[in-house]
Amino acid sequence: MTELLGIPPVLLFGQLLIGLINGLFYALMSMGVAIIFGMLRIGNFVHGAQYMLGAFGAWFLISLPDLFPGLGLPSLGYWWALVLVPPAVAVIGALMERVFIRRVYNLEHAYGLLLTVGMAFVIEGLFNVKFGAAGQQYGVPDLLKGGVNLGFMFLPIYRIWVIVAALVVCFGTWAVIERTRLGAYLRAATENPDLVRTFGINVPRMLMLTYAFGVGLAGLTGVMAAPIYQVSPQMGQSIIITIFAVVVIGGMGSIMGAIVSGIGLGVIEGLTKVFWPEASSTAIFICMALVLILRPQGLFGKETSAHSGADITIARRESILENGRIWIPVLAIGGLLLPYLVYPVFAMKILCFALFACAYNLIFGYVGLLAFGHAAFFGASAYGTAHLASVWGWSPEASLLGGVVLATGLGALFGWLAIRRQGLYFAMITLALAQVLVFYAVQANWTHGEDGIQSVPRGMLFGVFDLNDMMTMYFFVLAVFLIGFAFIYRLLRSPFGQVLRAIRDNEARATSLGYSTERFKLIAFTLSALLAGVAGGVKALVFQIASLADLHFMTSADALLMTLIGGVGTILGPVVGAAIVVTLQREFAEFGAWVIVVQGAAFVLCVLFLRQGVVGTLENWLGRRAERAREAGLSRRDPAE
Amino acid sequence: MTDTIIETRGLVRRFSGFTAVDGVNLKIARNSVHALIGPNGAGKTTVFNLISKFLAPSEGQILFNGRDITRTKPAEVARQGMVRSFQISAIFGRMTVAENLRIALQRPTGLSMNFLRGDTVLAGLDGRVDELLDAVGMLDWRDRPAAGLPYGRKRALEFATTLALDPELMLLDEPMAGLGTEDIERITALIAGEAQRRTILMVEHNLSVVAELADRITVLARGNMLAEGNYADISADEAVIEAYIGGDID
Ligand SMILES: Nc1ncnc2c1ncn2[C@@H]1O[C@H](COP(=O)(O)OP(=O)(O)OP(=O)(O)O)[C@@H](O)[C@H]1O
Numbered sequence A: 001m002t003e004l005l006g007i008p009p010v011l012l013f014g015q016l017l018i019g020l021i022n023g024l025f026y027a028l029m030s031m032g033v034a035i036i037f038g039m040l041r042i043g044n045f046v047h048g049a050q051y052m053l054g055a056f057g058a059w060f061l062i063s064l065p066d067l068f069p070g071l072g073l074p075s076l077g078y079w080w081a082l083v084l085v086p087p088a089v090a091v092i093g094a095l096m097e098r099v100f101i102r103r104v105y106n107l108e109h110a111y112g113l114l115l116t117v118g119m120a121f122v123i124e125g126l127f128n129v130k131f132g133a134a135g136q137q138y139g140v141p142d143l144l145k146g147g148v149n150l151g152f153m154f155l156p157i158y159r160i161w162v163i164v165a166a167l168v169v170c171f172g173t174w175a176v177i178e179r180t181r182l183g184a185y186l187r188a189a190t191e192n193p194d195l196v197r198t199f200g201i202n203v204p205r206m207l208m209l210t211y212a213f214g215v216g217l218a219g220l221t222g223v224m225a226a227p228i229y230q231v232s233p234q235m236g237q238s239i240i241i242t243i244f245a246v247v248v249i250g251g252m253g254s255i256m257g258a259i260v261s262g263i264g265l266g267v268i269e270g271l272t273k274v275f276w277p278e279a280s281s282t283a284i285f286i287c288m289a290l291v292l293i294l295r296p297q298g299l300f301g302k303e304t305s306a307h308s309g310a311d312i313t314i315a316r317r318e319s320i321l322e323n324g325r326i327w328i329p330v331l332a333i334g335g336l337l338l339p340y341l342v343y344p345v346f347a348m349k350i351l352c353f354a355l356f357a358c359a360y361n362l363i364f365g366y367v368g369l370l371a372f373g374h375a376a377f378f379g380a381s382a383y384g385t386a387h388l389a390s391v392w393g394w395s396p397e398a399s400l401l402g403g404v405v406l407a408t409g410l411g412a413l414f415g416w417l418a419i420r421r422q423g424l425y426f427a428m429i430t431l432a433l434a435q436v437l438v439f440y441a442v443q444a445n446w447t448h449g450e451d452g453i454q455s456v457p458r459g460m461l462f463g464v465f466d467l468n469d470m471m472t473m474y475f476f477v478l479a480v481f482l483i484g485f486a487f488i489y490r491l492l493r494s495p496f497g498q499v500l501r502a503i504r505d506n507e508a509r510a511t512s513l514g515y516s517t518e519r520f521k522l523i524a525f526t527l528s529a530l531l532a533g534v535a536g537g538v539k540a541l542v543f544q545i546a547s548l549a550d551l552h553f554m555t556s557a558d559a560l561l562m563t564l565i566g567g568v569g570t571i572l573g574p575v576v577g578a579a580i581v582v583t584l585q586r587e588f589a590e591f592g593a594w595v596i597v598v599q600g601a602a603f604v605l606c607v608l609f610l611r612q613g614v615v616g617t618l619e620n621w622l623g624r625r626a627e628r629a630r631e632a633g634l635s636r637r638d639p640a641e
Numbered sequence B: 001m002t003d004t005i006i007e008t009r010g011l012v013r014r015f016s017g018f019t020a021v022d023g024v025n026l027k028i029a030r031n032s033v034h035a036l037i038g039p040n041g042a043g044k045t046t047v048f049n050l051i052s053k054f055l056a057p058s059e060g061q062i063l064f065n066g067r068d069i070t071r072t073k074p075a076e077v078a079r080q081g082m083v084r085s086f087q088i089s090a091i092f093g094r095m096t097v098a099e100n101l102r103i104a105l106q107r108p109t110g111l112s113m114n115f116l117r118g119d120t121v122l123a124g125l126d127g128r129v130d131e132l133l134d135a136v137g138m139l140d141w142r143d144r145p146a147a148g149l150p151y152g153r154k155r156a157l158e159f160a161t162t163l164a165l166d167p168e169l170m171l172l173d174e175p176m177a178g179l180g181t182e183d184i185e186r187i188t189a190l191i192a193g194e195a196q197r198r199t200i201l202m203v204e205h206n207l208s209v210v211a212e213l214a215d216r217i218t219v220l221a222r223g224n225m226l227a228e229g230n231y232a233d234i235s236a237d238e239a240v241i242e243a244y245i246g247g248d249i250d
């Protein structure tokens, strides 16, 4: 046996083994995500960071003498880590549940996800500050060193151990949940918490313990992964997106489903590495897209019942702050003055992101779809525009148009795939699809990998206006922003906009009146992608660069944070939010990795204390004041009658 | 045109093992008022969901005007002229009463995909909005947000919104539930008035309303059709009386 299908067996079996191990990690992680979602209805984005905590926990224990010299602490090895770290991570999880997550149980799903995104940023950001992006090495424990030579391949003992241990944990968890009384309570509590309460079970404690258990699994996975992968602050962020894709494929309905799909996808990924290495990083996401087309509810999921998007809009439509006839001129005048108050480049950055956030608000605020990958459209258009302008030598307006067409096409495609699933799944799918573009941009030639496309020429707009002139560029950006803003405002008051309102209010009723609601949502999603593309393309011209950062999840998170801080579903909120976030980013830029921590904290604080956002809070205050004034007016008139 | 507007053949719907609707064969005559009655949990709402395509049948076939709609999407059957209401009143709470009606009237205009024109293009519908509001006696409530209406008014608004589409077939799921005597009288009169122009299939627990309105009645129990006929036939039927004992016959 020398070759199989023209592939050396060493390579084939080596990759199969890695695929199997990764698959088991996926299984352990997605099981935790599924349990937490099933019980708490929380999309636990911070799961990746908790996995990272597990790996770092192991590294801490072994490095105790180096970390705290002089205290005479022993170096605690792998076996200690295996015993101590998962419970410790679980306790951290329990605290997180107690302090933060508990507060959002009764809110829309979207808030749970945003809260955990914020916590993930804080944790990963802090580790980044302390340890930098570089990874730490963690050695294989002595007992498990070495390997077995099978003739056709070398089988490291540590990997055998991981496979056996992970399988035991997977099926142990499955047995507990499906076969024991405790598991039966858990499942019952998922369906009907009140009923379980009448059995005298303390539901809040049960929720906390469930969360801790799921998080503990992530911690355990982290410890097992430490000797195989680099222990680094980023290790969680890449895996969580994959885990979400696995969960979408399997469906969150069953534990066995999570195990089987996790392992299967790991193996598929490993095999892709052998047969088509370029596609290996995207294999799972392509599987996800296929499953969505062929079996939208997921391989093991139950039929999804129709339920409408998140209702998180707080705007008061009649408020003066929602009146575009006033605010479009005000924004125009403010925009004309802005470059004389702050640096024009900074002002242009605010405008680009304000338009991006407005585009995002269209889908999140007005349709109630928690899109989680809008950077895909922003970044795709940035790359498209940059390429057309610098390689093909197109004029800026033609390049921008090309970029926007690309973003719109992707928007239609991603939307078509994602709209098949609702709520949290929608977020996970858009996130995963956006990640495919990141992998693509890392590998493709024309995107220039880590460097991105640099020195993009700004050129002559319509052959007349020289965009190399700072103020000309600025006024072009301002004009684009105002047109985009006015477009959204018009859309919201159009017949189409009325249907969107109806769908968000009561999707089933809109259907019964004959509206194909999915088509309306898809059009809105595509238009939102189009506008995000406009913002991204303009950004590429302003900063003369398109880079991976434009596609990165952090950019999607930026748009989300801006919308949230400003006020979801208000017309001015995204603009205000963009000004705040861009300013914050500039102020904290000199503190390096702290930016992420601050942004994460902003997410957490907004979700807990400022869900209405700045503009929403203001609208509420004005609205209540007007109501009081009206009541006072009435009571004054009454006696006269 | 046949005289049967809706026909179901061997309609079955299972929910993870439990059979909620078990082989229902209905024939609804055009321009009649047909009532579906039965004890709680009999499967009436499920039959509604199946006919209006909000649920897919596990087995069986549904014909609307002789056309097979077993695989048609719910919005599509609505556009073909079958409009349903819901057991729990379904209105657009954030919109005003007038906007609720306008969203229904706007659908046949073909303007709904237009996102570049202001909603002033819909001003032509306002006359019809007022007519409909007048018909249900709600002109004074025109510009109120729908969420703040009393329950009876919400039901009336829902009824008017359904009417706005001038449907050939109206499915009403417990239109009287939760209403006081006065509201019941008003809505009964409205339904009676509309019965001249269209077919109405209704689920209703209030048997005096059923007696007054229905030309034909189907009794459902545990997903099965127990009996069918006019009010006199049904109230004399042994099996029906049996099924309702301990049930909730008025
Ligand atoms: N989505 C669902 N999943 C599981 N079971 C369901 C579902 N919908 C209905 N059922 C079950 O099917 C049976 C019939 O329900 P249905 O709502 O059709 O009854 P109904 O005749 O409308 O009762 P009511 O008079 O209370 O409105 C009930 O036992 C109900 O629990």
Ligand SMILES: [Mg+2]
Pocket (backbone or CB within 6 Å): B044, B045, B046, B087
């Ligand atoms: Mg019912």
